Amino acid sequence: QIWIEGNIASGKTTCLEYFSKTSDIEVLTEPVSKWRNVQGCNPLGLMYQDPSRWGLTLQTYVQLTMLDRHVLPMSTPVRMMERSIYSAKYIFAENLYKSGKMPEVDFAVLSEWFEWIIKNIAIPVDLIVYLQTSPQTCYERLKQRCRDEEKVIPLEYLESIHNLYEDWLIHHKSFEVPAPVLVIPADHDLKKMLHQYEENREKILMAHC
Numbered sequence: 001q002i003w004i005e006g007n008i009a010s011g012k013t014t015c016l017e018y019f020s021k022t023s024d025i026e027v028l029t030e031p032v033s034k035w036r037n038v039q040g041c042n043p044l045g046l047m048y049q050d051p052s053r054w055g056l057t058l059q060t061y062v063q064l065t066m067l068d069r070h071v072l073p074m075s076t077p078v079r080m081m082e083r084s085i086y087s088a089k090y091i092f093a094e095n096l097y098k099s100g101k102m103p104e105v106d107f108a109v110l111s112e113w114f115e116w117i118i119k120n121i122a123i124p125v126d127l128i129v130y131l132q133t134s135p136q137t138c139y140e141r142l143k144q145r146c147r148d149e150e151k152v153i154p155l156e157y158l159e160s161i162h163n164l165y166e167d168w169l170i171h172h173k174s175f176e177v178p179a180p181v182l183v184i185p186a187d188h189d190l191k192k193m194l195h196q197y198e199e200n201r202e203k204i205l206m207a208h209c
């Protein structure tokens with residue numbers, strides 16, 4: 001199992017779309033549509049409008065939907081998945097808490113849920129592919145993608161997410177890294193990115209061997 005990690009709008013979905021054309025690979029994109037619509041409510045939108053009030057609501061639902069993805073039985077030898085229950089906690093929940101937008105009690109409850117899950121449920125991973133971008137590149141791509149809920153995201157938010165990713169996956173300064181990390185520089189144009197994916201194809205697809 002391979003996780004594709006990276007900042008918002010770093011190119012994860014585009015990368016997965018590319019590999020989805022390969023036979024015998026199962027690609028699981030993030031369930032963002034669920035985060036935007038759970039029984040008619042939009043926890044993603046609510047979180048961006050009022051993170052202190054709705055951060056726990058969103059992150060609880062992200063944690064559930066990620067877990068649901070992780071425990072799906074494999075239908076092919078290789079599975080590529082967009083992000084993970086780990087990055088939801090170590091990057092996004094952490095960011096809300098560290099920036100003072102998630103109350104301590106909310107973070108404590110979410111953390112206990114997370115710790116219980118990773119202790120009691122097997123979440124296999126062979127390789128983490130980190131699409132390493134500058135926050136500025138993500139900011140430009142985010143504007144271009146123009147998802148309604150994300151129009152309020154300032155560059156500083158992407159900088160915080162970037163720093164948390166770097167501390168976790170590059171500097172090993174924050175949390176346990178559950179698999180080897182393959183870093184792919186991802187500020188380049190699409191043509192160069194596809195070339196890099198081809199160069200790394202073997203490394204990525206053979207990670208489980």
Ligand SMILES: Nc1ncnc2c1ncn2[C@@H]1O[C@H](COP(=O)(O)OP(=O)(O)O)[C@@H](O)[C@H]1O
Pocket residue numbers: 006007008009010011012013014015141142144145186187188189190191193
């Ligand atoms: N290498 C690239 N160069 C320019 N634009 C890109 C590149 N990769 C993706 N994009 C565009 O940037 C936006 C975000 O890409 P996406 O793959 O959805 O990122 P993510 O899934 O990481 O949020 C989309 O509009 C996409 O078409």
Ligand SMILES: Cc1cn([C@H]2C[C@H](O)[C@@H](COP(=O)(O)O)O2)c(=O)[nH]c1=O
Pocket residue numbers: 007008009010012030032035044047058059062083087088089092093150
């Ligand atoms: C995992 C996770 C995601 N989010 C937010 C961040 C973005 O607005 C979307 C995901 O979009 P991307 O283009 O795939 O990065 O969801 C969040 O707030 N909390 C999370 O745990």
